[in-house]
Amino acid sequence: MLDQVYLNGAYLAASEAHLHVSDLSILRGYGVFDYFRVINGKPRFITDHLDRFRQSAAGLELDLPLGGAELGEVIQEVIDRNGPSTGGIRTILTGGYAGDGYTPQQPNLLVLPYTFTPPAPTYYAAGCTVMLHEYERQLPRVKSIDYLEGIRIQPLLRERSAQYPLYVDRRGCVRESDRSNFMIVVDGRLITPVDDVLLGITRRHLLRLAGQLGIPFEERDVTVEELLAADEAIICSSIKGAMPITRVDDQLIGGGDAGAITRQLMEAWREYA
């Protein structure tokens, strides 16, 4: 975390940024957040991210205390105070200080700045390995702070030499990763789930980019079988951009190399973003 943060109307040193232990995030895991990249001092896709942040808050019946323009100004101020090392911003809205330990109160709003370290270049060149894992996120459209499963299975990922999980639902459909969306390419066509997933901002812009590049795409469920038989597979997020998936558990995808459409999207994403 960088040095200057925002908490409930005040700018303060990160070392001073605390929440009282009666906050509902600490007592009950109750809160939402968003994260976006900052490039050359400007937040990227800020309108998309703040819209989603507000929708996530509404999903938990929490009210954002600032309007979009005001929150945008706060974010820019945090970026400016921390200077050019600011590479990402996390906004958090918690359930607030609950006397009864259960009823949401005036939410606590945080804006936290971070440096940015991109994933290792090898994962773009050679692709990453994902582990299939049976799990369904609760409230999938809400970017809540619930990462119990994603964090709990990190040791399992390391054991399996995988970088990321892919969550598979009870019907055998692949939905998303713990912090990323997911796409496949079949016969030159990009396919990505839309139901019961977090609607990622990078996902949305990659689809827009695919449209501009003349790559046909579909938003629909993807089964495990389709993934394993796919020509290419992609994992995407604000942190990763578009990254090739070249292995699913023990099985290679696309012969183990990043495919042509994935490389086209990675290239286009670099210029676009």
Place this chain on the structure above:
Amino acid sequence: MLDQVYLNGAYLAASEAHLHVSDLSILRGYGVFDYFRVINGKPRFITDHLDRFRQSAAGLELDLPLGGAELGEVIQEVIDRNGPSTGGIRTILTGGYAGDGYTPQQPNLLVLPYTFTPPAPTYYAAGCTVMLHEYERQLPRVKSIDYLEGIRIQPLLRERSAQYPLYVDRRGCVRESDRSNFMIVVDGRLITPVDDVLLGITRRHLLRLAGQLGIPFEERDVTVEELLAADEAIICSSIKGAMPITRVDDQLIGGGDAGAITRQLMEAWREYA
């Protein structure tokens, strides 16, 4: 919250009890807790609760920094410092301060004292109303801090004039409430689910008590149909003890009155606890 709390080796005023915003409970909802009653200055069923607290921690790959005896001493000290108004203790173990926002570190341990206000007497005399709600807790054996759904549906409960939810799984079985276990009585026999529920300490002691009273009991799944046709239904927790359920959504249970076995267990619980 009462005035004297414990945090990571120190006793301090509740107003001073904060966690830094890099804690994984705030960033990622990652933590476990337990709660138990304190009666006449003594924690109730402390061994059961501390065993479960340690098991919950292990379920999230978190290590309790104190052994059972040491933690017991800390808890007694917190009780003694707060005096006779101490009616309940919450222990919390979070994922700790995570520089990368995702990897658990040295956990933060909290012991928080509360006064105790029992549920309104009417809910024991006339019984409470529950609302059936489709939901499955993740990691049901772990008392994690994840209460996203329980808190999110509180307005819905009020709308329906229900006091508590009963979670129904995808197969139509009733599992538990948001902060309580659940039992029915059919033909003089107590039945309560055991799979995919939090193993409540009050639940365990009520079953023991049933055994002593010669009430036969079974631990097995209970369908919604069985609940609606049951002679009696009970919701139970450390806070509630045993409380009759006399209405499920719009349907009365047992004619709308607390049944004989429920009253017998409520009575016995009062003496036992």
